[in-house]
Amino acid sequence: xxxxxxxxxxxxxxxxxxxxxxxxxxxxxxxxxxxxxxxxxxxxxxxxxxxxxxxxxxxxxxxxxxxxxxxxxxxxxxxxxxxxxxxxxxxxxxxxxxxxxxxxxxxxxxxxxxxxxxxxxxxxxxxxxxxxxxxxxxxxxxxxxxxxxxxxxxxxxxxxxxxxxxxxxxxxxxxxxxxxxxxxxxxxxxxxxxxxxxxxxxxxxxxxxxxxxxxxxxxxxxxxxxxxxxxxxxxxxxxxxxxxxxxxxxxxxxxxxxxxxxxxxxxxxxxxxxxxxxxxxxxxxxxxxxxxxxxxxxxxxxxxxxxxxxxxxxxxxxxxxxxxxxxxxxxxxxxxxxxxxxxxxxxxxxxxxxx
Numbered sequence: 001x002x003x004x005x006x007x008x009x010x011x012x013x014x015x016x017x018x019x020x021x022x023x024x025x026x027x028x029x030x031x032x033x034x035x036x037x038x039x040x041x042x043x044x045x046x047x048x049x050x051x052x053x054x055x056x057x058x059x060x061x062x063x064x065x066x067x068x069x070x071x072x073x074x075x076x077x078x079x080x081x082x083x084x085x086x087x088x089x090x091x092x093x094x095x096x097x098x099x100x101x102x103x104x105x106x107x108x109x110x111x112x113x114x115x116x117x118x119x120x121x122x123x124x125x126x127x128x129x130x131x132x133x134x135x136x137x138x139x140x141x142x143x144x145x146x147x148x149x150x151x152x153x154x155x156x157x158x159x160x161x162x163x164x165x166x167x168x169x170x171x172x173x174x175x176x177x178x179x180x181x182x183x184x185x186x187x188x189x190x191x192x193x194x195x196x197x198x199x200x201x202x203x204x205x206x207x208x209x210x211x212x213x214x215x216x217x218x219x220x221x222x223x224x225x226x227x228x229x230x231x232x233x234x235x236x237x238x239x240x241x242x243x244x245x246x247x248x249x250x251x252x253x254x255x256x257x258x259x260x261x262x263x264x265x266x267x268x269x270x271x272x273x274x275x276x277x278x279x280x281x282x283x284x285x286x287x288x289x290x291x292x293x294x295x296x297x298x299x300x301x302x303x304x305x306x307x308x309x310x311x312x313x314x315x316x317x318x319x320x321x322x323x324x325x326x327x328x329x330x331x332x333x334x335x336x337x338x339x340x341x342x343x344x345x346x347x348x349x350x351x352x353x354x355x
Contacts, residue, residue: 001094001097001098001099001100001101001114001115001116002115002116002253003031003032003115003116003118003119004115004116004119005035005119007034007035007038009030009031009032009033009034010034013033013034013037014030014031014033014034015030017029017030017033018030021161024158025162026158026161026162027161027162027163027259028113028118028161028162028163028166028259029158029161031115031118031252032118032119032121032122032161033122035119035122035123035126036122036123036125036126036129037126037129038126039122039123039125039126039127039129039130040126040127040129040130040133042126043079043082043083043126043127043130044130044133044134046078046079046082047075047076047078047079047130047134048075050078051074051075051078051079052065052071052075054078055074055075055078059191062190062191062192068141069141072134072138072141072142073141074190076134077183077186077187079130080179080183081179081180081183081184083127084176084177084179084180084183085180086123087120087123087124087127087173087176088173088174088176088177088180090119090120090123091120091169091170091171091173091174092170092174094116094117094119094120094170095170095171097116098114098116098117100114100256101114101116101117101167101170104167104256106227106228106231107232107237107238107241107257107260108167108256108257109165109167109168109228110164110165110167110228110229110231110232110266111163111164111232111237111257111259111260111263112163112166112167112256112257112260113163113166113252113256113257113258113259114166114256115252115253117166117167117169117170118161118163118166118169120169120170120173121157121160121161121163121166121169124157124169124173125154125157125158125160128150128153128154128157129154131149131150131153131154132147132150132151132154135147135150152277156273156274156277157169159270159273159274162259163259164266164270165225165228165229165274168221168225171221172218172221174213174217175213175214175218175281175285177209177212177213178206178209178210178213178214181202181203181205181206181209181210182206184202185199185202185203185206188202195300200300206292207289207292207293210285210288210289210292211289214285214289215285215286215289218281218282218285219282222278222279222282225274225278226275226278229266229271229274229275230271232265232266232271233265233266233268233271234265235265236263236264236265237257237260237263241257242257242260242261245257246261
């Protein structure tokens with residue numbers, strides 16, 4: 001399937017990136033560099049302009065416009081919400097309409113390329129370009145943990161321009177089907193709707209979608225890609241298979257194996273990188289899921305009443321000090337950050353508990 005992106009590759013931009021793509025062995029990058037940079041620019045626009053305008057217009061009471069760290073965190077959640085809705089919709093559309101992709105065999109799943117899957121790869125990479133940039137500009141807020149996440153995620157998606165596992169770009173993007181519910185849950189807390197019926201319904205949807213897309217779908221597809229990678233490490237594309245592919249069709253839009261003509265076995269380091277990243281994420285998904293169940297339940301449990309301390313000598317007085325100073329001390333006292341917030345602020349992200 002041809003790349004359905006409404007803007008065609010920009011010759012000057014493709015020519016500019018070509019030497020770097022050649023040096024890094026990323027032959028499909030020049031075809032999609034305009035999408036990568038366009039996505040990064042779009043998410044920057046949402047973060048710096050669109051989110052403040054919409055948030056001030058509709059949630060002025062709650063939008064932390066005068067607190068730099070909280071504002072950056074709020075705007076980042078708006079971008080995450082917009083990105084997850086957009087990329088999930090496009091990935092599902094691609095999987096449904098891209099017939100060449102749907103009919104791929106294992107060699108095409110590893111070394112094959114279609115324009116539509118390349119677009120998904122590029123838009124995801126563009127999001128992580130934005131993510132890396134905003135993290136570097138606000139490193140004191142987001143911390144080294146998120147910086148490492150942004151760098152590693154961008155690196156993994158960049159490898160797809162070899163092309164490598166282009167077929168799976170849409171499949172693993174669907175991990176993000178639960179992300180809109182995560183962000184909505186976070187906004188309910190910020191809008192003082194903790195424990196409300198809308199948050200309850202959203203929490204149920206969050207748990208169901210997370211279980212289906214990350215644990216069931218994600219675990220199954222991980223097993224499939226491990227099998228494909230094991231075969232690809234053992235040998236490269238069959239020479240007769242490649243020759244037949246070039247006899248039947250030519251050009252990027254017609255031949256899925258156009259970029260695999262001189263491909264050899266997948267480097268072990270590349271396969272190990274993907275497997276290690278995937279195993280880590282799948283393990284965290286299972287851990288997060290059980291913590292999320294506890295967190296959602298906690299939102300709807302009655303608050304525990306604290307008993308006031310009563311002095312030994314009387315009934316009507318208390319030895320516990322009251323007044324502004326106590327309130328100030330309690331306000332300054334910070335809880336230990338954990339996954340139990342379901343959708344954490346940047347302080348929790350800094351400790352690497354969830355992304």
